Amino acid sequence: MGDRNNVTEFILLGLFNSQEVKKVSFIFFSLCYLVILMGNLFILTTIRFSQLNEQPMYFFLSYLSFMDVCFTSTIAPKMIVDLLTQKTTISYNNCMAQMFYAHFFGATEIFILVAMAFDRYVAICKPLHYTVIMSRQVCRLIVLASCIGAFLHSIMQVLIVVQLPFCGPNKIDHYFCDVFPLLKLACADTFLLVIVLIGTTGMLSILTFISLLISYIIILTNLRTHASEGRRKALSTCGSHITVVIMFFVPLIFTSVPTGNSVNEDKVFALFYTIIAPMFNPFIYSLRNTDMKNAMRKIWLQKLVSKGK
Numbered sequence: 688m689g690d691r692n693n694v695t696e697f698i699l700l701g702l703f704n705s706q707e708v709k710k711v712s713f714i715f716f717s718l719c720y721l722v723i724l725m726g727n728l729f730i731l732t733t734i735r736f737s738q739l740n741e742q743p744m745y746f747f748l749s750y751l752s753f754m755d756v757c758f759t760s761t762i763a764p765k766m767i768v769d770l771l772t773q774k775t776t777i778s779y780n781n782c783m784a785q786m787f788y789a790h791f792f793g794a795t796e797i798f799i800l801v802a803m804a805f806d807r808y809v810a811i812c813k814p815l816h817y818t819v820i821m822s823r824q825v826c827r828l829i830v831l832a833s834c835i836g837a838f839l840h841s842i843m844q845v846l847i848v849v850q851l852p853f854c855g856p857n858k859i860d861h862y863f864c865d866v867f868p869l870l871k872l873a874c875a876d877t878f879l880l881v882i883v884l885i886g887t888t889g890m891l892s893i894l895t896f897i898s899l900l901i902s903y904i905i906i907l908t909n910l911r912t913h914a915s916e917g918r919r920k921a922l923s924t925c926g927s928h929i930t931v932v933i934m935f936f937v938p939l940i941f942t943s944v945p946t947g948n949s950v951n952e953d954k955v956f957a958l959f960y961t962i963i964a965p966m967f968n969p970f971i972y973s974l975r976n977t978d979m980k981n982a983m984r985k986i987w988l989q990k991l992v993s994k995g996k
Contacts, residue, residue, distance in 0.1 A: 693853075693854055694779060694853035694854065694855075694857045694872075695778065695779050696776045696777060696778045696779060696782075696857065697776065697777050697779070697782050697857045697858070697859050697864065697869075697872075698775060698776050698857055698858045698859065699765075699769060699775045699776070699777055699859050699861065699862060699863070699864075700775070700858055700859065700860045700861070700862075701766070701769055701770065701775060701861075701862045702766075702862050702954055702958075703770075709770045709771070710770075710771070712770050713767060713770040713771050716763065716766065716767050716770070716962065717767055719763075719962050719963075719966050720759065720763045720764070720767060720962075722966050723755065723756065723759050723763070723962070723965045723966045724756060726966065726968070726969030726970065727752040727753070727755045727756045727965065727968065727969055728752070728756065729969060729973075729983075730748065730749070730752045730969045730972060730973060730979070731749050731752045731753055731756075732986075733973075733979065733982050733983050733986055733987075734746075734748060734749040734752075734982070735749060736986055737982040737985065737986055738982070739978060739979070739982050743806050743821040743823075743826050744803060744806050744807070744810070744924070745978075745979075746823075746826050747799055747802050747803045747806060747826070747829075747830075748803070748972060750795075750799055750830055751796060751799045751800070751803070751968070752968070752969065754792050754795050754796045754799065755796065755965040755968055756965075757788075757792045758789065758792035758793050758796060758961070758965065759961060759962065759965045761785055761788040761789050761792060761863075762785070762789055762862075762863045762961050762962075763961070763962060765777070765785070765863065766862045766863060769862070777864065779853075782859075782864040782869075783845055783848065783849060783864070785863055785864045786841075786844060786845060786848065786864045786865060786866065786869070787841045787842070787844070787845045788841075789863065789864075789865070789961075790837070790840060790841035790844050790845075791837050791838060791840075791841040792837070793837075793939075793960070794836065794837035794840045794841060795833050795834055795837040796935070797837075797892075797895060797935075798829075798832070798833035798836055798837060799830070799833055800899065800928075800931065800932055800935065801895060801898075801899065802826075802829045802830075802833065803928055804899050804902045804903065804928060804932075805829075805902070806821055807902075807903075807906055807921075807924065807925055807928065808902050808905065808906055809821055810921075811906050811909050811910060811913070811921055812905065812906065812909045840888075843887075844866050844884075844888075847866065847880060847884070848866060848869050848870070848873075851869075851870070851873040851874075851875055851877070852873060852874045852875055853872055853873060853874065854874040855872075855874060856872050857872065858872075859872065860954075861953070861954055861957070862954060862957075863957075863961070865942075865957075866884060866888075867881070867884070867942075867953070870884075884943075885943070885944050888943045889940070889943040889944040892936065892939050892940050892943045893940055893944075895936070896932070896936040896937075896940060899932050899936070900932075903925060903928070903929055903932075906921075906925055907922075907925065910922065910925075920977070923976065923977070924976065927971050927972050927976060930971050931964065931967075931968055931971055931972070934959065934960075934963065934964040934967065935959075935960050935964045937959075938956035938957065938958075938959035938960050938964075939956075939960050941953070941956045942956045942957050942960075
């Protein structure tokens with residue numbers, strides 16, 4: 688097979704070919720990234736400096752916001768810069784690192800979304816045991832387990848790609864390094880690997896999504912027995928969660944179960960969970976949530992008043 692791995696860098700073909708479209712996209716995605724950073728950091732600081740941090744749901748939400756910032760930051764800056772430069776290359780090592788971190792932060796987000804659904808289930812279906820089940824120690828352990836699970840998932844993805852020979856084509860038809868686009872470039876038969884990845888990552892995404900939907904159906908069914916005020920508040924919170932889950936999971940499922948020539952579709956779907964969902968998460972969780980709005984008013988108004996004085 689000659690030199691098993693003579694590819695030292697990859698060329699990212701990105702989203703568009705037209706220079707005009709690239710210039711417009713540069714402005715659009717730069718603004719999106721700015722909104723993601725500001726929105727999620729705003730939520731993170733609001734929770735950390737208010738009483739909300741003592742509640743498990745907001746404890747998880749602060750980690751979700753942090754993961755959103757980290758996840759998007761592994762992909763968006765490089766993609767934005769590539770829209771204006773002619774040389775859209777990425778070294779082999781940086782490509783592997785980007786793939787690892789994208790999967791690590793993305794998978795941690797998925798596990799935290801599951802934890803948030805579990806939190807709502809306990810709060811609504813087992814209210815008398817809530818403080819015992821969702822103690823601060825349990826919440827910390829859930830976040831730690833999420834990070835460990837995500838690490839194992841991402842290291843598996845990288846180990847699969849690292850042992851493949853890359854000896855010829857080095858053009859990745861995507862805007863970041865991901866497993867399936869890389870498998871297409873390998874100088875080896877990757878059919879079995881694709882099946883294994885669909886069977887693990889694809890099925891994990893689908894099963895997680897289904898289990899989340901089932902948990903919310905159970906929660907919503909149980910809400911019928913609650914008083915109207917409590918029901919309205921719980922519906923608002925669950926509505927936010929369901930919106931975020933759908934925005935994140937549906938595109939993810941489409942890209943983790945690829946079909947023959949679905950590259951362009953995959954790139955568009957990937958935009959939803961790498962840029963669009965992290966951008967809307969802060970709005971969904973803050974605008975529909977009375978507790979968040981009150982905490983924001985209290986903290987940021989206090990800061991403005993103290994500055995004025």
